[in-house]
Amino acid sequence: MTVATGVGSMPGEDQDAFGTAVRLVLEELPDLPHLPEVPGRGATASMTGRGLAVLSDLGADLQPAGWRLTGTDGPGVDHRRARSLLGQDLDHLEEQAEGYTGSFKIQVAGPWTLAATVERPRGDKVLADHGARRDLAQALAEGVRDHVRDVRRRLPGVDRLVVQVDEPALATVLAGKIPTASGWGRHRTVHPPEASAALAWVFEAITDEGAEPWLHSCSADAPLGLARGAGARGLSVDLSQVGAAGHDQLAEALEKGETVVLGVAPSTDPARQPTDTQLTESVLRWLDMLGLDPATIGAGLAISPTCGLAGASYTWTRRVLPLLRTTAGNLTD
Structure with a gap:
């Protein structure tokens, strides 16, 4: 089953914003919620x-x-x-x-x-x-x-x-x-x-x-092979920033039963909001490019925003999490 999750950070500038973020991730990301970070504080x-x-x-x-x-x-x-x-x-x-x-996720620098x-x-x-x-x-x-x-x-x-x-x-x-x-x-x-x-x-x-160690990096040329060799059992990336070597590492991780989290939804307010159909198609195209069958991946694939949501508006934050949840359901079906 493909699940939706968040990278970590959420918008806001006070403790009330943190409470709102906790309620939101528990409600909208029920398969893999996370401890929110609110760096605006x-x-x-x-x-x-x-x-x-x-x-x-x-x-x-x-x-x-x-x-x-x-x-x-x-x-x-x-x-x-x-x-x-x-x-x-x-x-x-x-x-x-x-x-x-x-399942639950926490983050640390x-x-x-x-x-x-x-x-x-x-x-x-x-x-x-x-x-x-x-x-x-x-x-x-x-x-x-x-x-x-x-x-x-x-x-x-x-x-x-x-x-x-x-x-x-x-x-x-x-x-x-x-x-x-x-x-x-x-x-x-x-x-x-x-x-x-x-x-x-x-x-x-x-x-x-x-616990299960993952490495997250939404930067270009993240050393995914080095991370896996060091013991990471999950890789979380911005799909648009992954190079050829990175795609190979992600494919190998999935084939070996490790977790791959693809950042596919904008982490800041987009000029044109994507639909769940568009996000689903982008993931399926990526799997097809690598020659991977969605039916054989099992629970190894997850999707997320491309990076943290600290720079997003409250409006987009409340839209993107349900959008990811629907997309994950599409990929599971």
Whole structure:
């Protein structure tokens, strides 16, 4: 059965918006709802803020230039606020999802996206320091273990928990295109073995806790083969950004019983709204191009918006989720 799901982020700027998002995903994405992210609430609710909120044994604070690790000085006030906000969101989810059974998805920023966006205590990105990169990835892996346990405690009826590791910066990190603090240079390329090892720590932590690790990237040239080799058992992509090598990896993943999530619906308000028939045809054309029979894929295929919905209007958000649900039904039939 093909299911519809969301990438993660939703529009809004306050806690009421988060509550609305929870109700919406539970109602419109019943086969694979997710913990919404509402980054419009500020830096503590951003992808980076949420990722830092999960870290184990590493502190951070918020500077004018962005998030910065604090070394042994412990978490700053904004880091504590990020952790508190995540706890409040989980409290709200627990209340709204009482009695829910089935599959559920949570999201966390990956080690390389955090390394590319968070500064070291002495300045410049974590990406600039091999030891700091390792420490951050390992702290994230340990923190994810605790996070998964907490979510399982709050949602005891969930029999399949997916942890989506968001890595929008991974391809840029591998290509050596992340700017240095001065803006005049670029950080050195991270070689695939190191990139794979850091991802593997996080994926292994997820697997060890009985959850299912996915990698999400809506960027062009996402290294899907590297992610699968590191232990990802699901790949979530913007279909329009996938290159030839990526299509091969997606096809192989489906053939091996792994999950592929195709981002097919616009994540911001389109000038012309697609119909469920158009979205269905786009997925069927893709399957035909790869020589895959929709009847043999089973539950391995899911569909979603092309990326997060934080930049969409409330109107489009309320339309696109039912649109995806109808499209998934078409593909199942």
